[in-house]
Amino acid sequence: MDTTVAIELAVNGTPVGRRVEPRLCLADFLRYDLELTGTHVGCEHGVCGACTVRVDGALVRACLMLAVQADGCRVETIEGVSGTGEVSDLQQAFAEANALQCGFCTPGMLLTAHEILQREPGADPARIRLALSGNYCRCTGYQAIVDAVHRVGGARGRETR
Amino acid sequence: MKPAPFVYHRPASLPDALALLERYGAEGRVLAGGQSLVPALNMRLATPGALIDINRIPGLDEIRLGAEGLVLGALARLDAVERSPLVAAHAPLIAQALPHVAHLAVRTRSTVGGGIAHADPAAELPACLVALGGTVRALSRRGSREIGAAEFFRGVCTTALGPGEVLTAVVVPRLAPGWRSRFDELARRHGDYALVALAAHARVADGTLAEARLVLAGVGATPVRAARAEAALAGRRMDAAALDAAARALAEELDPPSDVHASAALRRHLAGVLLRRAVRGLLEA
Known part of the structure; x- marks a missing residue:
């Protein structure tokens, strides 16, 4: 018996149609069905932040949303925001500040950091650290990540003045 | 898995x-x-x-001020509630509590109805709803009913919702004159479940807490109202001795669990820390 459900959504601007099992989470759909492996899967219960993506503009955990729930939605992954250059300044700063080692947390960190800076352009290091507390990094000890995000926040602020 | x-x-x-x-x-x-x-x-x-x-059912995500008070629809997302000027003005306790709930990428999806119906004993929203004397609206094929928050939470992840019943909204009474709120919690890391959280709602008059409602999360199977600590605060001049007495009353009436996160003794101590902070905050605010 076919238990799959048809879904249609836009992923990084491209219309996608697939049939999926209801129990398939959005993160696994992105990784296995669409081969967008920049969205990482760590804890599978919403704690580590590695699977963070945007759905209809909102930051979400792709391990806590079913692929069927994304039917009709606009999904953006790290591949999408890298391609458009939306986070290129953050990526550059992460490289310069040594804000990544293994890179497993980096896609989620970049998407979360971008959202923080959009909501609070002048966020100080303490606010940045608090907002990134839902994204685990087991390599860097976080200081370099906070430095990189803070530096970009300052640079973006200067550009818009 | x-x-x-x-x-x-x-x-x-x-x-x-x-x-x-x-x-x-x-x-x-x-x-x-x-x-x-x-x-x-x-x-x-x-x-x-x-x-x-139920995510695509229209109309369930309202955040609205009605005659009955502030109405938060079952599908109101915590991120939207946190940023709502109506909530900040009419339910400041909830506005203060929500930044403690997990993290932004969870709050964008997490809903008021889910947080209340799930009834996790360490969760923030249930404690707030009890402290504010709110009600839960539930609908079934037999009709709708309102359940007082104090009667709604029955045990660990157990509520008064019956089979075939769905939570549609929660209602928080309008903020009465003189009432102030203070929410605070202690957790291992920001966004973790609370070791202890305190939702404090009080009427401030003449430099005292004339009436206080203190509800704790993380110290029992449901939100726990601290009636003896409330009585120890009511109408007293809050000098060091009075504050000590209230903290002692709180420690005596709580029976918190010991688990891998914290011992009962630590939770009791932390509850006292939160009480002292809350009293100072309420009187300063």
């Missing part, structure tokens, strides 16, 4: 959702924000036969 298989339904209306709930009985689970249910599915702690996804 991955969830066990289930049937997925996405009803377009409340009557459709209620019909599905009746059809599946104990095998059916309502899916709202999914930020507690989906982890439980992933870990196979929950293996429902059917998920009834």
